[in-house]
Amino acid sequence: MPTLTKTACYHCGDPCAYHAILEDDKNFCCSGCLNVYKILCSSKLGNYYHLNHHPGESQRGEKNKFSFLNEPEIASKIIHYQDENKTMITFYIPAIHCSSCIWLLEHLNTLKEGITENRVDFLKKQVHIQFNHQKISLKELAELLSNIGYAPLINFKDASAKQNQKKDNLLPKIALAGFCFGNAMLLSFPAYFGLGASEKEFGRFFSLLSLLFCFPAVFYAGADYFVQAYNSFRKGVLSIDFPLALGISILFIRTLADYLFVLGDGFADSLTGLIFFLLIGKFVQQKTYHHISFDRDYRSFFPVAVDVIDENEIHKPIALEKLKEGDRISVKNEEIIPADAILLKGDALIDFSFVTGEATPIKKVLGEIIYAGGRQKGSALTLEVIKPVSQGYLTALWNNEAFDKNKPDKIRTLVDKVSHYFSICLLALSFGTLLYWLPQNWDYAINAFTAILIVACPCALALSTPFTMAAALSIFDKNKFYLKNTDVVEQLASINTLVFDKTGTVTLADDKGISFSEELNSEERALIYSICKNSNHPLSLRICAYLGIQPIISIQDYFEIPGAGITVLYKNKLVAIGSSFFVNGELNKSALHPEVHVKIGEKYLGYFIIQQQLRACLQDLMYSVNQHYQTFLLSGDNSHNAEILTTLFKKDHLHFRQSPLNKLNFIAQQQAKGAKVLMIGDGLNDAGALKQSNAGIAITEHINNFTPGSDAILDASSLNLLPAFLRFAKSAVKIVRLSFIIAICYNIIGISFAMSGHLSPLVAAILMPLSTISIISFTSIATRLLAKKHHLA
């Protein structure tokens, strides 16, 4: 038994000191967790709790509604296959995290009739379900999953993107290249060890077989190199693929000619080996995070469907993109406003922290325009849509040209620059040699010319970047820093300016910063809510958002003293909410965080702690980065935290009230001045800046949460490691440079053989694997040593 069992929830393991619900001698933190437990026990699925301690996720908070899945039009978008009595669907379920999850989700059929098959893909956090829709509807299925604590996240953008993801055949290509390489190598051994005169016929036979192995290796496994070389050549760039494709084709032609005209043994083993190693390099470079998506936009954040109210006051869900001007919509507590709209009915207290960066929820009155993306905190609202979803104040950001650009062209990677000059030198050298020998000996000239192109084929050069960067990526990954691809390491290394977002990045935005010192009963909660609702003070608004929906209690004689607190009369008792001095008459200067005290009549209830929201690691972090980088802060919020922030940033480097477009333009301005900008943000309002910056890092409290499109995603708990990450990225680029030097040394040795015309297949066969293996081991070992040095392990 774990040590904390006394107060830990049996289902989710959260501490449940105050509200513990006791059932079957087990504690539960909330009714949600208890419900899941009851459902599972009644279906004899208690084994769920035996596989792991506290396997569940906390069930506090609002449950999603799935009534929109009853609309065939919406449902058809996520269903893979459907016939008369069978439907196949794949749900993405963020809550999947342990073996209990797999076990439970694969026993769904014992919970409800009609589910015929279910398989979990753990790494992708997906469950594939096959069910009979005569017996259970899609909506019921989604609700069932939600009721046992595995609410599916339904999102059209992610779903369609996954399906379009083309399956590249890298693995079969590697298998084929490896097969050809292994066979060709064995067949060429006899030639290297020498064949007797009587065995000459074998030599010819082995050469033929080796040649046959070259065909699939070149035309299937290596075909991509020709395509890529051609594509980059058309753009006027000599990328690394160019000398590779040249090397492959020369090797192939030479091997073919050697066999046809009985000139020698050919280079079949070097050729197949080259393709095999290159593909391995490609494979290493392809690091995929199945559960993380780096290119989400607002569509992944917005709801899938919206409740539209028709003339007869009937609520009907419709798909988000079908929403048009003039539609009346209903938005409930914790739901997101899907389009710019006018408030028609209800108390609007909107949390815009994710969209504009304003930390305090904002009150809106009837008739006011509410921009899309805000989250309602409180009772249901009725709104009238005034702009289609894609044309909203926030969503128009995605029409900016920054989003048209293709990311790969953002920087030219180091290997591209090097290979450009390398290709030119190579061509000059080989044609020089050809022209030098041509007048003397035609045969010799061709021999030396092809030999140079073969031996200079930059296999080691092409592999040094993938192997170094893949090792760097896995180091970052261990430290909860997830990079989109290996190019991002180079982008990080080039950075000289850091731009931070405020809300959610430098400060914490959510309600977690608030807690009450004692236990509040429901009446007290309702009373405090009813009082604070009348106030526009930021602290009152945050307390309201923290308390959520509460019934309104009638109060009298509301009186607010600015800077002190509020008094009201409730059931003939004086209720005071405010500062310690205002409520208790005690001056409490030692308090670290703002406190809001509550007193009803003569009974002192306790106080809210509204924590100072700067992230804990920030002081050290800023001290460290300020020494080496320019730092800026862009906030969509007003400047009320400015005093604390001036200790961390230069005063004129703080920019407040920045719209999403302002942020994007600010980054562009800095870039025009020659700065290489790293943007660190978390919200949708940073999406433009993240896209425009040289490298954009989205920061998140939980890796499954929504993050705007970015180059990398950083878990907030690792933010303090940022300076180390940046230093390490620089070191990784240094390693790549060093390995380039090693690779070029090998090339010089090889070319000196080749220019004299003495390249035997044996020398090529030794040189190529030797250089490859030494480069791979150098980069892997050096990267890991440097990671240790930077304390990233």
Add this chain to the structure above:
Amino acid sequence: MSIIFFLIACSIFLALIFLGAFFWAHHRGQNDDLYTPSVRILFDDEEKEEE
């Protein structure tokens, strides 16, 4: 020594069978999820007594 021709043909044929088996398995999607089966195999069989 000409038996070598036959032997080599045999060995390459065998290797091709394995290569084919790999391709078949890959196309069947057997490499799609390499993690979940390792967990799944550890679950006990059904008929587990409730406490």
